[in-house]
Amino acid sequence: MTARTSAVPSPVAVVTGASGGIGAATARRLAAEGYRVVLAARREERVEAVAREIRGAGHQAEAYVLDVTDRAAVEEFAGRVPTLHVLVNNAGGALGADPVASGDPDDWRRMYETNVIGTLNVTQALLPALTASGDGTVVVVSSTAGHGTYEGGGGYVAAKHGEHVLAETLRLEIVGTPVRVVEIAPGMVKTDEFALTRFRGDAEKAAKVYAGVAEPLTADDVADTIGWAVTRPAHVNIDLLVVRPRAQASNTKVHRDL
Numbered sequence: 001m002t003a004r005t006s007a008v009p010s011p012v013a014v015v016t017g018a019s020g021g022i023g024a025a026t027a028r029r030l031a032a033e034g035y036r037v038v039l040a041a042r043r044e045e046r047v048e049a050v051a052r053e054i055r056g057a058g059h060q061a062e063a064y065v066l067d068v069t070d071r072a073a074v075e076e077f078a079g080r081v082p083t084l085h086v087l088v089n090n091a092g093g094a095l096g097a098d099p100v101a102s103g104d105p106d107d108w109r110r111m112y113e114t115n116v117i118g119t120l121n122v123t124q125a126l127l128p129a130l131t132a133s134g135d136g137t138v139v140v141v142s143s144t145a146g147h148g149t150y151e152g153g154g155g156y157v158a159a160k161h162g163e164h165v166l167a168e169t170l171r172l173e174i175v176g177t178p179v180r181v182v183e184i185a186p187g188m189v190k191t192d193e194f195a196l197t198r199f200r201g202d203a204e205k206a207a208k209v210y211a212g213v214a215e216p217l218t219a220d221d222v223a224d225t226i227g228w229a230v231t232r233p234a235h236v237n238i239d240l241l242v243v244r245p246r247a248q249a250s251n252t253k254v255h256r257d258l
Protein backbone atom coordinates (compact mmCIF):
# COMPACT_ATOMS: atom_id res chain seq x y z
CA MET A 1 0.00 0.00 0.00
CA THR A 2 1.37 3.41 -0.88
CA ALA A 3 1.54 6.38 1.49
CA ARG A 4 -1.68 8.36 1.67
CA THR A 5 -2.17 12.09 1.60
CA SER A 6 -4.06 13.73 4.46
CA ALA A 7 -7.03 14.30 2.09
CA VAL A 8 -7.66 10.55 1.87
CA PRO A 9 -8.40 8.93 5.25
CA SER A 10 -6.24 5.93 6.01
CA PRO A 11 -7.93 2.54 6.34
CA VAL A 12 -8.30 1.46 9.95
CA ALA A 13 -7.02 -1.75 11.55
CA VAL A 14 -7.73 -3.03 15.06
CA VAL A 15 -5.21 -5.43 16.60
CA THR A 16 -5.99 -7.21 19.88
CA GLY A 17 -3.28 -8.43 22.22
CA ALA A 18 -1.16 -5.63 20.78
CA SER A 19 1.02 -4.90 23.81
CA GLY A 20 3.74 -7.36 22.77
CA GLY A 21 4.77 -10.30 20.60
CA ILE A 22 2.81 -11.02 17.43
CA GLY A 23 0.20 -8.34 18.20
CA ALA A 24 2.69 -5.50 18.57
CA ALA A 25 4.64 -6.66 15.51
CA THR A 26 1.40 -6.79 13.50
CA ALA A 27 0.40 -3.29 14.61
CA ARG A 28 3.82 -1.99 13.51
CA ARG A 29 3.55 -3.80 10.20
CA LEU A 30 0.02 -2.62 9.39
CA ALA A 31 0.96 0.96 10.35
CA ALA A 32 3.87 0.75 7.91
CA GLU A 33 1.39 -0.49 5.28
CA GLY A 34 -0.59 2.74 5.70
CA TYR A 35 -3.27 1.70 8.18
CA ARG A 36 -4.31 3.81 11.14
CA VAL A 37 -3.87 1.17 13.81
CA VAL A 38 -5.95 0.82 16.94
CA LEU A 39 -4.06 -1.26 19.46
CA ALA A 40 -6.07 -3.04 22.14
CA ALA A 41 -4.59 -4.90 25.11
CA ARG A 42 -5.02 -5.33 28.84
CA ARG A 43 -1.74 -3.79 29.95
CA GLU A 44 -2.05 -0.03 29.69
CA GLU A 45 1.60 1.02 29.95
CA ARG A 46 2.78 -1.53 27.45
CA VAL A 47 0.12 -0.94 24.84
CA GLU A 48 0.58 2.84 25.15
CA ALA A 49 4.33 2.39 24.68
CA VAL A 50 3.87 0.39 21.47
CA ALA A 51 1.42 2.97 20.09
CA ARG A 52 3.81 5.79 21.01
CA GLU A 53 6.66 4.01 19.26
CA ILE A 54 4.54 3.61 16.09
CA ARG A 55 3.58 7.29 16.16
CA GLY A 56 7.27 8.13 16.66
CA ALA A 57 7.96 6.32 13.39
CA GLY A 58 5.58 8.73 11.68
CA HIS A 59 2.49 6.50 11.54
CA GLN A 60 -1.00 6.72 13.05
CA ALA A 61 -1.68 4.67 16.16
CA GLU A 62 -4.00 4.77 19.18
CA ALA A 63 -3.98 2.53 22.24
CA TYR A 64 -6.98 1.22 24.21
CA VAL A 65 -7.04 -0.83 27.35
CA LEU A 66 -9.22 -3.85 26.65
CA ASP A 67 -9.83 -7.29 28.07
CA VAL A 68 -11.40 -9.21 25.18
CA THR A 69 -13.23 -11.52 27.58
CA ASP A 70 -15.17 -8.57 29.02
CA ARG A 71 -18.13 -8.35 26.67
CA ALA A 72 -19.41 -5.01 27.96
CA ALA A 73 -15.96 -3.47 27.60
CA VAL A 74 -15.66 -4.87 24.07
CA GLU A 75 -19.01 -3.34 23.12
CA GLU A 76 -17.93 0.02 24.50
CA PHE A 77 -14.64 -0.27 22.60
CA ALA A 78 -16.52 -1.04 19.37
CA GLY A 79 -18.46 2.21 19.84
CA ARG A 80 -15.17 4.06 19.56
CA VAL A 81 -14.27 2.36 16.25
CA PRO A 82 -17.07 3.36 13.85
CA THR A 83 -14.92 2.82 10.76
CA LEU A 84 -12.97 -0.38 10.34
CA HIS A 85 -11.29 -2.29 7.52
CA VAL A 86 -9.17 -4.93 9.24
CA LEU A 87 -9.63 -6.73 12.55
CA VAL A 88 -6.75 -8.88 13.77
CA ASN A 89 -7.91 -11.22 16.54
CA ASN A 90 -4.59 -11.97 18.16
CA ALA A 91 -5.30 -11.92 21.90
CA GLY A 92 -5.01 -15.37 23.45
CA GLY A 93 -2.40 -17.76 24.71
CA ALA A 94 -1.58 -20.99 26.49
CA LEU A 95 -1.71 -21.91 30.17
CA GLY A 96 -0.02 -25.10 31.24
CA ALA A 97 1.19 -28.17 29.36
CA ASP A 98 -0.38 -30.83 31.52
CA PRO A 99 -1.71 -34.16 30.28
CA VAL A 100 -5.48 -34.51 29.93
CA ALA A 101 -5.41 -36.88 32.91
CA SER A 102 -4.26 -34.15 35.29
CA GLY A 103 -4.89 -30.78 33.57
CA ASP A 104 -6.56 -28.06 35.61
CA PRO A 105 -10.12 -27.35 34.38
CA ASP A 106 -9.63 -23.69 35.34
CA ASP A 107 -6.74 -23.46 32.85
CA TRP A 108 -8.95 -25.03 30.18
CA ARG A 109 -11.74 -22.54 30.93
CA ARG A 110 -9.42 -19.54 30.87
CA MET A 111 -7.92 -20.61 27.55
CA TYR A 112 -11.36 -21.12 26.05
CA GLU A 113 -12.41 -17.69 27.36
CA THR A 114 -9.41 -15.78 25.99
CA ASN A 115 -8.86 -17.60 22.69
CA VAL A 116 -12.43 -18.45 21.65
CA ILE A 117 -14.87 -16.21 23.54
CA GLY A 118 -12.49 -13.25 23.26
CA THR A 119 -12.34 -13.67 19.48
CA LEU A 120 -16.12 -14.15 19.40
CA ASN A 121 -16.77 -10.99 21.45
CA VAL A 122 -14.53 -8.75 19.38
CA THR A 123 -15.61 -10.17 16.03
CA GLN A 124 -19.32 -9.85 16.84
CA ALA A 125 -18.90 -6.29 18.07
CA LEU A 126 -16.86 -5.10 15.09
CA LEU A 127 -18.47 -7.04 12.24
CA PRO A 128 -21.00 -4.27 11.48
CA ALA A 129 -18.19 -1.71 11.03
CA LEU A 130 -16.20 -4.14 8.87
CA THR A 131 -19.25 -4.78 6.70
CA ALA A 132 -20.06 -1.06 6.43
CA SER A 133 -16.53 -0.39 5.15
CA GLY A 134 -17.46 -2.24 1.96
CA ASP A 135 -14.17 -4.14 2.12
CA GLY A 136 -13.43 -5.68 5.50
CA THR A 137 -11.09 -8.42 6.68
CA VAL A 138 -11.29 -10.49 9.84
CA VAL A 139 -7.98 -12.14 10.71
CA VAL A 140 -7.96 -14.93 13.27
CA VAL A 141 -4.50 -15.71 14.61
CA SER A 142 -5.00 -19.32 15.63
CA SER A 143 -2.13 -21.80 15.81
CA THR A 144 -0.89 -25.06 14.43
CA ALA A 145 -2.41 -26.30 17.72
CA GLY A 146 -5.74 -25.65 16.02
CA HIS A 147 -4.96 -28.20 13.33
CA GLY A 148 -3.45 -31.14 15.15
CA THR A 149 -2.82 -32.22 18.69
CA TYR A 150 0.27 -33.06 20.73
CA GLU A 151 0.89 -34.55 24.16
CA GLY A 152 0.51 -31.88 26.82
CA GLY A 153 -1.35 -29.64 24.37
CA GLY A 154 -4.62 -30.37 26.14
CA GLY A 155 -6.70 -27.28 26.80
CA TYR A 156 -4.70 -25.09 24.44
CA VAL A 157 -5.19 -27.48 21.53
CA ALA A 158 -8.90 -27.69 22.35
CA ALA A 159 -9.24 -23.89 22.48
CA LYS A 160 -7.28 -23.35 19.26
CA HIS A 161 -9.42 -25.95 17.47
CA GLY A 162 -12.39 -23.90 18.67
CA GLU A 163 -10.90 -20.72 17.26
CA HIS A 164 -10.26 -22.45 13.93
CA VAL A 165 -13.87 -23.62 13.82
CA LEU A 166 -15.06 -20.08 14.59
CA ALA A 167 -13.11 -18.77 11.58
CA GLU A 168 -14.31 -21.52 9.23
CA THR A 169 -17.93 -21.17 10.29
CA LEU A 170 -17.93 -17.37 10.07
CA ARG A 171 -16.54 -17.58 6.52
CA LEU A 172 -19.44 -19.83 5.50
CA GLU A 173 -22.03 -17.65 7.19
CA ILE A 174 -20.97 -14.27 5.82
CA VAL A 175 -20.15 -15.27 2.26
CA GLY A 176 -21.75 -12.71 -0.04
CA THR A 177 -20.98 -9.84 2.32
CA PRO A 178 -17.91 -7.63 1.68
CA VAL A 179 -15.92 -9.22 4.51
CA ARG A 180 -13.33 -11.96 4.15
CA VAL A 181 -12.08 -14.25 6.91
CA VAL A 182 -8.40 -15.12 7.05
CA GLU A 183 -6.88 -17.60 9.49
CA ILE A 184 -3.17 -17.47 10.22
CA ALA A 185 -1.92 -20.57 12.06
CA PRO A 186 1.62 -20.10 13.35
CA GLY A 187 3.75 -22.97 14.62
CA MET A 188 6.80 -22.40 16.79
CA VAL A 189 7.23 -18.66 17.32
CA LYS A 190 9.78 -17.41 19.82
CA THR A 191 8.42 -14.38 21.64
CA ASP A 192 9.27 -12.96 25.05
CA GLU A 193 6.08 -14.15 26.68
CA PHE A 194 4.23 -17.06 25.02
CA ALA A 195 6.17 -19.96 26.58
CA LEU A 196 6.89 -18.06 29.80
CA THR A 197 3.17 -17.51 30.36
CA ARG A 198 2.41 -21.12 29.49
CA PHE A 199 4.89 -22.31 32.12
CA ARG A 200 3.79 -19.69 34.67
CA GLY A 201 7.06 -17.79 34.69
CA ASP A 202 9.39 -20.83 34.76
CA ALA A 203 12.13 -19.53 32.43
CA GLU A 204 13.95 -22.87 32.31
CA LYS A 205 10.90 -24.77 31.07
CA ALA A 206 10.10 -21.97 28.64
CA ALA A 207 13.63 -22.04 27.18
CA LYS A 208 13.36 -25.81 26.57
CA VAL A 209 10.58 -25.20 24.04
CA TYR A 210 13.11 -23.61 21.69
CA ALA A 211 16.23 -25.56 22.76
CA GLY A 212 18.49 -26.33 19.81
CA VAL A 213 16.06 -24.93 17.24
CA ALA A 214 18.21 -22.85 14.91
CA GLU A 215 15.61 -20.30 13.94
CA PRO A 216 12.14 -20.40 15.46
CA LEU A 217 9.77 -17.95 13.81
CA THR A 218 9.78 -14.41 15.17
CA ALA A 219 6.77 -12.20 15.82
CA ASP A 220 7.86 -10.20 12.76
CA ASP A 221 7.68 -13.33 10.58
CA VAL A 222 4.04 -13.81 11.56
CA ALA A 223 3.26 -10.10 11.19
CA ASP A 224 4.74 -10.34 7.72
CA THR A 225 2.28 -13.07 6.71
CA ILE A 226 -0.63 -11.11 8.20
CA GLY A 227 0.48 -7.96 6.40
CA TRP A 228 0.70 -9.90 3.14
CA ALA A 229 -2.69 -11.60 3.55
CA VAL A 230 -4.65 -8.43 4.30
CA THR A 231 -3.07 -6.45 1.48
CA ARG A 232 -4.15 -8.92 -1.24
CA PRO A 233 -6.82 -7.54 -3.58
CA ALA A 234 -10.23 -7.50 -1.87
CA HIS A 235 -11.60 -10.43 -3.90
CA VAL A 236 -8.73 -12.71 -2.79
CA ASN A 237 -9.47 -14.60 0.43
CA ILE A 238 -6.51 -16.33 2.02
CA ASP A 239 -8.55 -18.88 3.96
CA LEU A 240 -5.72 -20.38 5.96
CA LEU A 241 -1.98 -19.96 6.18
CA VAL A 242 0.02 -22.46 8.25
CA VAL A 243 3.40 -20.93 9.04
CA ARG A 244 6.20 -22.85 10.70
CA PRO A 245 9.96 -22.50 10.99
CA ARG A 246 11.89 -24.70 8.55
CA ALA A 247 13.09 -26.78 11.50
CA GLN A 248 9.53 -27.78 12.43
CA ALA A 249 7.92 -30.34 10.13
CA SER A 250 4.89 -30.94 12.36
CA ASN A 251 3.66 -30.19 15.88
CA THR A 252 5.74 -33.09 17.14
CA LYS A 253 8.62 -33.26 14.63
CA VAL A 254 11.18 -30.54 15.38
CA HIS A 255 14.84 -30.61 14.39
CA ARG A 256 17.08 -29.64 17.31
CA ASP A 257 20.88 -29.24 17.26
CA LEU A 258 21.60 -30.43 20.78
Ligand code: 8X3
Pocket residue numbers: 142143144145186187188189251
Ligand atom coordinates in the same frame (compact mmCIF):
# COMPACT_ATOMS: atom_id res chain seq x y z
C1 8X3 B 1 1.88 -22.02 19.45
C2 8X3 B 1 2.29 -23.28 18.80
O1 8X3 B 1 3.20 -25.63 19.22
O2 8X3 B 1 3.14 -24.16 21.13
O3 8X3 B 1 0.59 -21.64 19.16
O4 8X3 B 1 1.12 -25.11 20.24
S1 8X3 B 1 2.43 -24.58 19.91
